[in-house]
Amino acid sequence: MLLDSASLYFRAYFGVPDSVRAPDGSPVNAVRGLLDFIARLVQDHRPDDLVACMDADWRPHWRVELIPSYKAHRVAEEVPEGSDIEEVPDTLSPQVPVIEAVLDAVGIARVGVPAYEADDVIGTLTGRATGPVDIVTGDRDLFQLVDDGRGVRVLYPVKGVGTLQPVDEAWLRAKYGVDGPGYADLALLRGDPSDGLPGVPGIGEKTAAKLLAEFGDLAGIMAALSNRMAKISPAQRKRLDEARDYIAVAPKVVRVASDVPLPDFDPALPRTPRDPDAVLALAERWGLGGSLQRLLTALQH
Template sequence: MTRRLMLLDTASLYFRAYFGVPDSVRAPDGTPVNAVRGLLDFIARLVQDHRPDELVACMDADWRPHWRVELIPSYKAHRVAVETPAGPDEEEIPDTLSPQVPVIEAALDAFGIARIGVAGYEADDVIGTLAGRAAGPVDIVTGDRDLYQLVSDARQARVLYPLKGVGTLQITDEAVLREKYGVDGPGYVDLALLRGDPSDGLPGVPGIGEKTAAKLLDAFGDLDGIMAAVDDPASKLTPSQRKRLDEARAYVAVAPKVVRVASDVPLPPFDATLPKTPAHPEALADLARNWGLGGAVDRLVSTLRA
């Protein structure tokens, strides 16, 4: 029987929950738990609406991997709150969100929902590796457009992009990518690196925006084709495009490795099977009581049983 796998870009979802659920949602001791409750409700809705057989919460064990920063030093540099020679950079996140992350992790573990983060890699890389290994359909739930690169009709891999909570999702397949961006999944890597992404500290090629990048890819096929056109005096690049691309050679040479998600992350042993009942009911009951999560926990328990 074909099994449907759902992969959660967990940080993307709990950030959305944090900003989408009022911080008046608090534990009995007054600690905000809006991200925790929001994420649990997101998962319940996703399971109810899409009925995955397997589900993995993918985590950022390293949100700014050194190997990416070595290639492009500006990568996510604007998000760094504290940089220490002895350890990894710390990501600047809202003060009332960071204390909720351990509670989220404990809740996922108590439910028995697989949770995977690997040192030296982002959640995107874990998702890319799992999607590449999947034998059946894959639904990737993320608010990060970078993961559009994994969309493939042939492999039945699509991105569920939240537009409003997770009740309204853009089901992103190859047809949607071509309509919106004029590229397929692999082509999105070339589009993204040419366009750049200020939110990730990717400079892009100056003067080459999304529409121009799409036109260049349509004309020359891929990034290699575009750069070959730079060296071809007979190609139909404008003088300014030729100049800008020529000046960006150093960036273009390394950007694909930074933008493309890894597909060979060494994953730990795990069981992705969606649990029917909580793996650790007593621990889950303690979390529900201590953090005021009763309603969200009950809703997810009921959804899993159904």
């Protein structure tokens, strides 16, 4: 089981009232919400391995070089020129180190790699997996990794942490008309405002799905532009032709990396805390109470 940690703690932050606070008054709603989420996942799914994948770099320079608008709207205003500081709620940022410290003390593997996003870590771990993989994320970008043949699916939170939508190839075809790899091409063509991806102007989700159904993949669509008999309207031909520069670089930006240099780590689900003293100290310092206890109980069973 691979956790898209930032996606999940963002959801926890907005799903748990900020009145949930530590003894000193600091908000710990994201911390407690995430711990409850992980406890529920362990209890319901009993994974053999569990990895909390982290954004060591939420906006890698190599992606921005290819598409400068990539996540540009998320960069905080009034920051020094050239620096990429993500605009996040000011009461969330201080909770991230607490989340990391708790995961480390409990013994849940936490992996982030400089110059890569959590998505890329997830893509690399998924490619290396020798058995089924559950990816837990609220980010649709990772739908591209769904692969029934390898037992790779996404568990997508629909409501809070208790209701998850299992996303497999049948669900993707019913919803979008594509399979896992096809989802990356679909996203590339239609664009994604939340990631600052412009897409191809005039090519929406339905049109992109029809083109992919007709020509198989992005390469097939672009090859068809030179075939006057291909079923592409004049307007679509013009739009795709004008977007060639974008289409040439976008796949590297949209598709998750599969070759991230990962550090050595132990992904095994811990039964008991790695550092019991640190767990006790963190529980007391941050008032983690029932949330941390629920996670420890879930791990023991």
